[in-house]
Amino acid sequence: MSPTSQPTPVPEPDSAPGPAALQPLLPSDPSALAGYRLLGRLGAGGMGVVYLGRTDTGALAAVKVTHADQADQPDFRARFRREVEAARRVVSPWAVPVTGADPDAPEPWMATAFVPGPSLGEAVRAHGPLPERSVRILGGAIARALAAVHAAGLVHRDVKPGNILLAVDGPRLIDFGIARATGETGLTSTDMVVGTPGFLAPEQAEARAAEIGPASDVFALGCLLAFAATGRPPFGTGALDALLYRTVHDEPDLAGLPEPLLDLVRQCLAKEPAARPTADEIAVRLTEDTPGAPADWLPAPVVSTIAARSAAMLALPDIDATEVPTAPPTKSRRGFLLLGAGAAVLAAGGGAYALWNSRRDGSDADGKPPAPKPRNTWAIGVLADLSGPAQEIGRAQERGARLAVERFNAVHKGKPFTLELKVSDDRGDRGGAFAAARRLTSDPSVIAVLGPTSDDTGINALPAFEEAGVPLLTTSAGYNLFTLRGETGPPNTTVLRAIPSHFMAGTFLAWSTTLLPQVRRPGVLQERTDDQYSWQYVSGARFGFRQAGLEPHFRVVPGRATDYRSILGEMIDAGIDTYVHCGVRSTAVLAARALDELGFTGPRFTGQHVFGSKFLKEAGSAAEGWFVCAPVIDPVQRAADTKQKPADRKATQDFLDAYRRRYGADPAFYTGESFDVVNLVTSWLSSNAAKGPLTRKGLWEALRKQKYSGAMGGYTFDKNGELSGVGTFLYGVQKGAYKFLGAAPAEPANTKSGKS
Template sequence: MQPLLPSDPARVGRHRLLGRLGAGGMGVVYLARTPGGALAAVKVVRAAYADDPAFRARFAREVRTAGRVRSPWVVPLLGAGPEDRPPWLATAYVPGPSVAEAVELCGPLPRRSVAVLGTRLAEALGDVHAAGLVHRDVKPGNVLLALDGPRLIDFGIAREPAGTALTGTGTVVGSPGFLSPEQARGTGAGIGPPSDVFSLGCLLAFAATGNRPFGDGSPAVVLVRTSYEEPDLAGVPDDLTDLLRACLDKDPARRPATADLITALAASPPGEDWLPGQVVRLIARRSAAALALPVVQPTVLDAADTGATAPDPGGEADAVAGAPTVTRAAPPPRPSRRRLLLGAAGGALAATGGGAAWWAWQRRDRSAAAPPGPRPRLTVAVHADLTGAGGAVGKAHEQGARLAVAEVNSRTGHDFALDLVVRDDGGAPDRARTVAEELAADERVLAVLGPSDEACMDAVVDTYQRALLATVAVSPGRTRYVQRVHVATRPQDDALAAPLVAHLSRTVRTRHTVLLADAALGDTAWSVCTRTAEALDGQVRTDRWTVAAATGTEGFRTLAERVVDSGADAAVFVAGPARAALLAGALATAGFTGARLGTHHALAPDFLDRAGRDAEGWVFAAPFLDPLSEESTARFSTAHRERFDGADPPWYAAETYDAALFVAQALTELGTAGVERGALVRQLRETRYDGITKLLHWEASAASYNLNALYLFAVAGGGFVYRGRLADTVR
């Protein structure tokens, strides 16, 4: 729910508007009250389309067709003004999520839920087809979930199988990924009830797996797959696979009829458990928010003043222009009283795009909340390498997270307290998978800080995606993960080129730089070198060389001599500490006097120990700051010493502290009544957190939460010295 804008009307027809539920390209959907006090969803067409005769004809047809369908599983139409300016229609409102939203927030539906969903939607489509119509846009966003069953909504492109199209030949009408091959052809011919069955098969496959059966990608690519390739039904329950494959047959004549689907699914009527608990709780919270809306006193308006038709005798709905009188079907059996207390059922939201930002109601003034009592306890986890080769970084994760949890729990009047679960994977991918499965199965855990190791992150990110468990990465930076749960709080490794270039161009003032990519570090080294060369291109001469993974001491001596012979005034080596130390010694022996740079992969005591005096003067680009050297982290450093026996905070501890408080802020904005894993994943993309180390907020264009947290260190006096932030370097 979002507040009304100053430009929004106070009422539409005889409906008093309460707020905005969503907005799309075609119009806006409002939450409103009918004259009798019931809640309604009112769709209002944007002015740009209201004057388009073709669009007005399509909208009027939507009103007529919606009024022709009589089914307990189809959204009931309450009223409409297709000839008003702007045109509008009103449906009953239910706070349940769409199938798309439920899968995003709570994960794929279990087998029983999919069977009931398929049965009821087959019944709904049977009623649609009995009315002489084809829906043409059966998709997850057009099916809402209620406690007593689903509701099919949005008849915007429904029409008779032989009806006249309002779009030109070759135009595809529908939603790619959920439309039939005959729709994909765009001719408008041959689109009958089997087309809706195909779309239903796509929807059920999505509900069962969370994936579209014809994949993602551009609309054109998906349309081609739909027309010529077989569906991917991996993850669909075995006993439903053959049925869904039949629904997705390319030949409409071979697809089952809706009656056959009902028989094949053989689902019992929805009971107390037709939906999983997470979805039920989501419905309950939205129902509570709807019940908390202010009551608007009934208002009597002249029809002439609004352009609306006169009220019906019951006073609940406007007459539907151009539609027959609708006799309401008998309501489905009511759920138990306990179930009703969890959430309201019935009706549906007819939306033109976007979702209802329901949690806005959870964030209203908390001074009117329930009497003080024990704060709810929410759980986050640290998944890190605490005992393996990366133990230092893993322990920094744990220490930073513990300080953040202590900070949250010390706040008086805070809505919740945090519990911390810590799991060690030892830096072993197989062990990391076991840890991820354990955390994913623990329903208390709402987010994971980690893993701290890149190979372990590679091994577990799919497990966390399936569990819709936010995976907040502090230290890994090699791979750009596509999973929505992955929260990258640091720039990718190839961004390390920025501080390298800044130092080379502003401090060294290089004219010729040799860029050395260590094959032992994989693609990361080549990527950083390539980005650096591209940034320097046209300004200075650059040479890019790959250092073979098998290169030993003698090979590094030869390499160093080659660098000297090239006449370069700077050398960049992207490698780990041991091999960077080998090059440091070789360059010193060869008499190289130019600048020597590396990346945080070598920024470790092992480099100092191995290189000795030859390490002096090296400069490193890093994605973490020194908490002892920044004013913003002074209090954190003091708290760390007090908590951990006088020890200075290690690198990545302050960044983990920020990551944990970022999660805590998202939980606060979400509200304790709205806590589900999937909801938190979505909220993290809305939350903006200004921490002690960096600003964290979602950058969709870069698929990252931070692009600028880059720093420089140098070796001086036998130790690492912090040189500052990239932002300070380029001023």
């Protein structure tokens, strides 16, 4: 990074700090900071110091501390706070997480998970270029990390070998010191070159601030891949001005790059941002044909370096007991102690894993546990799919929860406790869902969790919540077994479902068709891609049509079926006048196209797993005229609905205004409901904080009894934790967009007998 382009408070060393680089503390250094015992120095610069810290549980962290004179400079704290906020907004297993921070301290500090492996730059300099498979896995993981950065509305702006740490379970992206919200130009001069020459995009090299965006990180990733595979930067080395000139005007030197990687790297290094692929696209292209597991992804010499450093970490001296001083700290920085709760990070086998550990027992000599002490900080957890097939919903849920937590802290500033948001990405992977849940439930500060995004991951994660007694509130998982355990099973005391079950949603869908008087012979297709979902929807629809006095024509097909023209042609020949699709989005697209080709003009209905922007995009004009039932409301349309009570419209508008200020756009579907559900929890917490120490015990029942009115409507729950009322809403596809038509009916609106 050039001397003129360093807004980051404490520069990270280009080679990752490890035990070999650990230097002893100086007499002027503190011995402890915010619950971290400092073991040595990892790096230092004109703006501050990076220490190796350890909690009383033995977890290691890199603790960045800035000098007080830097903190007093104009705009400094704003930059540091932005760095902390940026790092916290990025949720990815391939980005090193923040474990604690205080931008408002006399000497602002931030702690991140410590990875004992070398940086990519150090590894390549010591052991040479990486083999093709290693480069693919490296690039795929960093591309996923950047996708999370971009999904959070940020641009990293300094993707370089020194900011990639290597662990045996994969690489980690670090340092958000100069990350910036997309399109943001504040706090930095518009003619300042920000980043590291040799790994800058042309728009960065020429300081074209308005053009710097996610595609700039993609260009840097292309440089990174070329460096990893060849051992040299694609635009050479030397004087900074020469590097910047070559980046803008010259073609990259890719000699020696493996042939299968050439095309992708060239696309990443396109001079025009619009010509580059997205980070998500790169992740797929780099990993789709990579064989084997990532455990052996690095060459043996690099693994040996990681192992040696990990062993050195385990050999660090034990921490002596430290008593909390009763008097104010002295002016000497050694012994300066700020009490805080840092998240624990265990360095194991070279990888850094977040382990949210409880405190030590603390029992007295008689074995009696101490009386619970009020916490200064509690956390709301989010278990969501942020990088898998349902990431569009998961990211909306995370944003809604984050906005609710920030609102609570702003309104309740100075009250007995503050709230944090702790997020765990299950990636839509049912195999890793339990571990993703345990990252939250084993953290004693997490009092309730929003999630899951999907049925499959939720069912696998549920035992973790049941074991820990942590309430789980979902705005998108409709599988009936979350709340209904059968006559012989234990009652639900864990899940509050803020949407109808799939069975009830299928019933409301069937009743929605009866709003149209011409419906007499509906055709119901059950396709079995997601068998539990489609079966429950069909079961609900069967019940609903029976209540309406209608006799549907049912058809069941396997999930692998693709010839929807023949399937639906048979249903049309059987005399159907309405089509109801009980299946997933991909097959609804096939059905929409087939119905268009067959000239079917009757109404077409479908449910939750089809609803979303992808159906509109993939089905195109064939989506026109479809009716889709979903458990969410468009807040923009709700705020504009003059039929709403003034107080309800104001609540919705206040949410919209807050979201637009925070994210600069209108909220996606599922954001408002997630905002409401977290506010349901926080409203109870704020009302009961003064009554005694808050605990998880009894919280599910207390929340279940709440009658909460939020931005998207009212929420009450029955004895099983199910949402009371309808909770399903009807949309029509008009001109390529969803038009909100209102709530689904609570009973059949039109039957053969003429009931209305």
